[in-house]
Amino acid sequence: MEAENFLDLLKQVVADGKISFYYYCDPTSPITALHHLEIPYPGELSPVDLPYRWHAEKPSEDLVDAVWDDDSHSWIENSDKSQPALIAKLQASNAAMQKKMENYEAAKIKDAQNNDKIVQALSGVQKGQAQTTVVLAQLVPMVQQLSKSVNTPDTSDKPNAADETKKEEGAE
Incomplete structure (x- = not known):
C-alpha cells in the first residue's frame, strides 16, 4: 500500500511540475527492469547534462521490453x-x-x-x-x-544295309 501511495504522491508532484521523469537503460543487464527504468528527478536536466544511459524520451507503451538504441536514438523492442x-x-x-x-x-x-x-x-x-x-x-x-x-541320314549318299550284306557275301 505504501508504494501505491508513494506513486500517487509522486504523480501529483510531477503534475505540479516539480519532478521530471527520466529513463535509465542498461540493455546488457540480465535484469529486465534495468532495460527501461523510470527515474524521478526533481527539476529538469538538459540533454547535455543527462548522465550516461539516461534518456528524457519515454518508451512507447507498445514495447514489452524496451531498450535504447544508440544508432537510431530511440527506444526499440528487446523482447x-x-x-x-x-x-x-x-x-x-x-x-x-x-x-x-x-x-x-x-x-x-x-x-x-x-x-x-x-x-x-x-x-x-x-x-x-x-x-x-x-x-x-x-x-x-x-x-x-x-x-x-x-x-536324319541321307539315303542317297549311304548304301542300304542290305546292299552292304550283298557286297560282303559276294566278296567271299
Missing part, C-alpha cells in the same frame, strides 16, 4: 515475445520455407527430366528386344530345318 519480434521470426521462417520450396521444385523438375530419360532408354531397350524377337522368329525355322537335316 522476443513482442509482436514485431514475432513478425520478424515469422518472416525469417517464411523466407526459409520459401527457399526450401524452391529447392524442392528444382529437385522435382530434375527428377522428372531424369525419369523422361529413363523412359526413353527403356523404350529403346524394348524396341531392341522387339527387333531381336523378329530376327529370332525368322531364324528359328531355319535352325530347325538345319537340325533335321543333320539328324
